[in-house]
Amino acid sequence: QVQLEESGGGLVQAGGSLTLSCVGSRIDLTLTTTDWYRQVPGKQREFVASIPASGSTNYLESVLGRFTISRDSAKNAVYLHMSSLKPEDTAVYYCHTATWKAEYWGQGTQVTVSS
Secondary structure, eight states: OOEEEEEOOEEEETTOOEEEEEEEESSOTTSSOEEEEEEOTTSOOEEEEEEOSSSOOEEOGGGTTTEEEEEEGGGTEEEEEEOSOOGGGOEEEEEEEEOSSOEEEOOOEEEEEEO
16 A cells, blocks of 8 residues: 655754655655645645645745755655744644555644644
8 A cells, every 4th residue: 555654743942843755665755746735724725835746846935945845765765854933833734645546645643833
């Protein structure tokens, strides 16, 4: 079964940094566009960043200059490095990827930024 295993969430103070990991099982993340989304309870899931197999990365405007998405092909992993965190960044963060046959979501990891 295809799985996206997320980790790295936690509690951090405003201005701090945190790195989220998304490790693929039975899927090659070097061949797909992989994304990060986030969701606050009661609100719609929001796009945060994406990294394609080839081409440029894309970011939500509010995280530009603060978040960086990257890939480690040897580990079949995609990361989201977050810095200068703000309380508004508090959410459950989800890894996402898709193939021609299906799309897949991670289980979500909680990021809480305190003020």
